[in-house]
Amino acid sequence: MHILFLGGTIAKKTHVGFFQMRSCVNVIIHNAWRLDFNLSLSSFESNIRGTSHLVEFARNARYASSLKFLFTSSVTSASSWDQSKGSYPEDVVLDAGYAVGNGYGESKYVAERVSTLLSKKEAIEG
Amino acid sequence: MGALQASESPSASRLVTPSTIYEHSTVAKLASFVVGAVVNPDRLESVTVTSRADEIEKMIKKYSSAERLPPALSTVADTTEVVVLITGTTGNLGAQLVDVFLRDGRVKKVYTLNRPSGGEKKKDIKARHAERFVDKGLDVVLLLDERLVLLEGDASGDHLGLSGEVYEEVCAYPFFGGDNR
Numbered sequence: 001m002h003i004l005f006l007g008g009t010i011a012k013k014t015h016v017g018f019f020q021m022r023s024c025v026n027v028i029i030h031n032a033w034r035l036d037f038n039l040s041l042s043s044f045e046s047n048i049r050g051t052s053h054l055v056e057f058a059r060n061a062r063y064a065s066s067l068k069f070l071f072t073s074s075v076t077s078a079s080s081w082d083q084s085k086g087s088y089p090e091d092v093v094l095d096a097g098y099a100v101g102n103g104y105g106e107s108k109y110v111a112e113r114v115s116t117l118l119s120k121k122e123a124i125e126g
Numbered sequence: 127m128g129a130l131q132a133s134e135s136p137s138a139s140r141l142v143t144p145s146t147i148y149e150h151s152t153v154a155k156l157a158s159f160v161v162g163a164v165v166n167p168d169r170l171e172s173v174t175v176t177s178r179a180d181e182i183e184k185m186i187k188k189y190s191s192a193e194r195l196p197p198a199l200s201t202v203a204d205t206t207e208v209v210v211l212i213t214g215t216t217g218n219l220g221a222q223l224v225d226v227f228l229r230d231g232r233v234k235k236v237y238t239l240n241r242p243s244g245g246e247k248k249k250d251i252k253a254r255h256a257e258r259f260v261d262k263g264l265d266v267v268l269l270l271d272e273r274l275v276l277l278e279g280d281a282s283g284d285h286l287g288l289s290g291e292v293y294e295e296v297c298a299y300p301f302f303g304g305d306n307r
Binding site for chain 2: 018021029030033035039040041045046048050051052054057062063065080095097100106110113117
């Protein structure tokens, strides 16, 4: 296999796949999650860490500016939604109180907020 | 706990959930919870929601620090070909996503990322996908598609937990070795 290096540093041989992927991926669908409705939020921390790593991956990708990042959330992220307010909006809700219910739903909500924050361009300029 | 759930006070019984025991993991914590639920369930409910919301916000803050973001997003022109990375493809929805992408002619490459199977009988990643495909009535022949790359790793780990070398010629671009964090 012939590899061309751009820039001065050399990537570790074992991470070839990682860097190749980052050079060509333009859509990411983060669909994996621990499935257990009996656990509390802290049990899902590695899933949340994984989400932040994938957004970082997207930001460092060759096609970062146009990359589409999709995350499969869950209705349980709206466990405590107040029905008198109408339907849950088609947008990220900033009040964490509406996500309280079980750890699974709460973790999905955390991931929604984390991926929104990390994907904002303003976050780095500020 | 059963008595509390069966109690006539709706607020008190609403406080007990399947995860209550996990959230109050010591005898002292559980006792304190039960007393609070009986004496003043409405107050306990609002305190519980507030503290759970605080935990949520803490977790969000922990994983959204701006220091980890690169200085500028690349400005390479868009491409019309789709190269997709999908996690959790040995599951229900994930397998269907693989099926849909592979059957679309605009897709150039499908990378899948799943954690290796644990336990004594470590299952082959291709076999795991085949099993799920059969289970969902999807065409297993798709799994032989040369556009499909089945990776084992863990997004919560460094470099997505990818180990070993992945030799792929299809991705035609040289990779950027300038920033190998």
